[in-house]
Amino acid sequence: MNQCNVDFFGLPHEILLHILKKLDNISVLYSLFGVINKRCDSLLQDNIFTNTLNLLTNSANDNSAPVVDRILDRFCIDILPRIHYSVKHLILESMSMGRILLTGTFPNLTHLNVFNFGQHIALNYFTDQSIFRHIFKHQITELILENCDQDIETILLGEYTENVYAPILAFFENLTHLSIVESSSITEYPPLSICDLPSTTFFSSTLKKLCINVESINDCFHLLDGRLQQLTTLIVQIGFIDNDSPIVHNTNDLPNLKCFSLICYEQTDAYDSQVIPILRRMTYLEKLTLYIRIHNRFTFVDGTNIHKNILIYMPRLHTFSFYIDTEILFNDSVHHLFDNDIQQTFTNIGYNQIACSVNCCLNYRAICHVFSLPFIFNRLEKINNRFPNVMFNDVTYLMVADAIPFKYEFFIRIAKAFPSLKYFSIINLTSPSGDFNSNAADNIDSRSYIEYLNLASLDVNYVDDYYIEQFLLDTKTHAPRLTEIKVHFDRLQTVTENFTRDTTRYNCRNIKRLIFEKIMNYPKELYLYFPSLVD
Known part of the structure; x- marks a missing residue:
């Protein structure tokens, strides 16, 4: 080639689309919109950009609120008004949901995902009084809600079902797929509870797929009593079976x-x-x-x-x-x-x-x-020293328990077999090294540390002090995302030598939450030792 500078938009249409498909769709839209080029406008109408719009990911990964607002402004003012009629699938965060939907009529929208969903969304958006009823009521066939109403101890489940779940199913007249999922593998949203409600509650003649948590096995029986006539797929997580x-x-x-x-x-x-x-x-x-x-x-x-x-x-x-x-x-x-x-x-x-x-x-x-x-x-409980030698790639919650001590090699196996582990609970009151001796651990142990790259929460309420030390010593454990520990105060005080021990200080630097067995007036040394604690 004699020409050293090649115009990007001079490439054939098929090659341009092939290149752009390799990039993040929203990033492409944001970067190319506003370029004065008819070919650019034509590209932006292609289905690879307008079929599915994920308007959550970019804001969720950006820690700067002003930057997020500017990006959202750009989309709402410049981009969405020009492509709204081609969008078939929207993935939204509940806080910005209304603002985004006001940018157009979205006549071809059929699939909707809402993150951080709560009953306020159902009451304000999924009703005949909503200004968006023209979009939702007849068009939406697939609805996925990530429910963040997690204070289930104060929520009356029957009322929640009547006020939130049942009206949703009644409002969306052509809904074929409803999924209500929780925000993480450890927290739970209010389950469906229809045992004491009329048989006309949570009824649909169109629904084919349902994914939802229910309170008990009886709720599952009720879902299969004929009220969901077209149901072909049922995915339930049941709170209890008695x-x-x-x-x-x-x-x-x-x-x-x-x-x-x-x-x-x-x-x-x-x-x-x-x-x-x-x-x-x-x-x-x-x-x-x-x-x-x-x-x-x-x-x-x-x-x-x-x-x-x-x-x-x-x-x-x-x-x-x-x-x-x-x-x-x-x-x-x-x-x-x-x-x-x-x-x-x-x-x-x-x-x-x-x-x-x-x-x-x-x-x-x-x-x-x-x-x-x-x-x-994604969950596994009550495994012990003899767990099978297989990979558990999807497990995020693990509870291990044994009367036989867990040796250092056991935790090496855990780290390798459970690469996605986020919530780790340990029950073992027997130490593999006899009496607890922090000085010996500081000076003798020279083995390389174990990495738990995704571990966020650690429960060591029912363990020998040895295991608390196992996770706090920077010579034994590397857990860069660990932000929560459930532990007895006295044992934590012992392991950290009254919050002065240097070798455990590093792994405590990012801890934002300590969950103790009781509430008391904690010493100021605790807060100095855990500088990231959030009240």
Whole structure:
């Protein structure tokens, strides 16, 4: 080429689009808008920029409020008024939602995601009195809400369902997909509670996919009583499953339901009486996801049990992802039971991609963890020294517990096996090194530190002081995002040598929240040692 300067807009249209597709869509819009060039205007109308607009990411990643406001101003004044008619999918933050929607009529908008959703949004936007009803009422077919109403202890769940969830389903007349999700894997939003409400509450003749948290297994039964006639996919996280059910539920088959996911993090003793009956109705199911923790049972739930009680009733099932742990009283039979014995029961029914761990746990009990691979869930509890040697890439919440000490090598395995770990809870009152001695740890231990690059919250309320030290010593642990610790004040005081110990000071510099077992007047040394604490 003799010409050293090539005009970017002189390139063929197809090549320009190929280049721009590799970039962030919003960044491209922001950079190119205002360029006096007809080809630029033509490019900006292309579907790769207008099909989906994520007006959340840029502001969420920018710590400077004035900069964020200027960017939003630019979009609302210069960009959105010119492309609003082509936008099909909007991803919005609730605070700027109204401002953005006022920039146009959005006649082709069908998919809406709202972050930091609260009941104030439902009451102000999703009603016939809203100035945006022309956009929402008839156009929206897919609605995804990230609910941030998290003070569930003060919220009356029945009222919340009547005031928020039920009106949403009634307002969006053509809604086929409704997902209400929580803001993180540890916090919970108010669950749907319809047990004591009329059967016409939370009713829809168009909804095909529902993803929502419910208060109890009874709410799940009610969702399947016929009020959602077209439902093909139901994804529920259940607060608790118990045997207290005076209502006789519908036992008819569910011919439309093709995909079902049930997750319950709380232990239940009602697996046989409540979970199995609801699954046996799903004879047309093609995909099943099950996360359940069982206790007060005489035997472990294995492949034979799953096949006899559930899978045999689902002849069309082609995908089964699961995590099941069963906790039983320790007995002689457990002595003679090995991981391979449980695993073989799944191999016998054609499930080879599984992992299993049979262990003794606290309080004279035994526990069996069995799950499909890869592990797709974000939470795992009560694992001990003998957890399977697999990767748990999606797990963000982990609780480990054992009467046998956790050695340094155990935490190395944890860091490698759980790369996304954010919330870590440890229960172990036995130290692997005998009596706690901070001076010995400062001067003797020379092993390289362990990295927990995503760890944000640490619960060490029920541990020997050794494990508190394990995470605070900068020679042992590197956790750059750790901002919260749940710990007994006296033990923290001991490990930090009354908030003077230099080797634990570095890992305390970013802690914004300390959660103690009681409220008291804390010494000023504490606040000096933890300079980032937020009141």
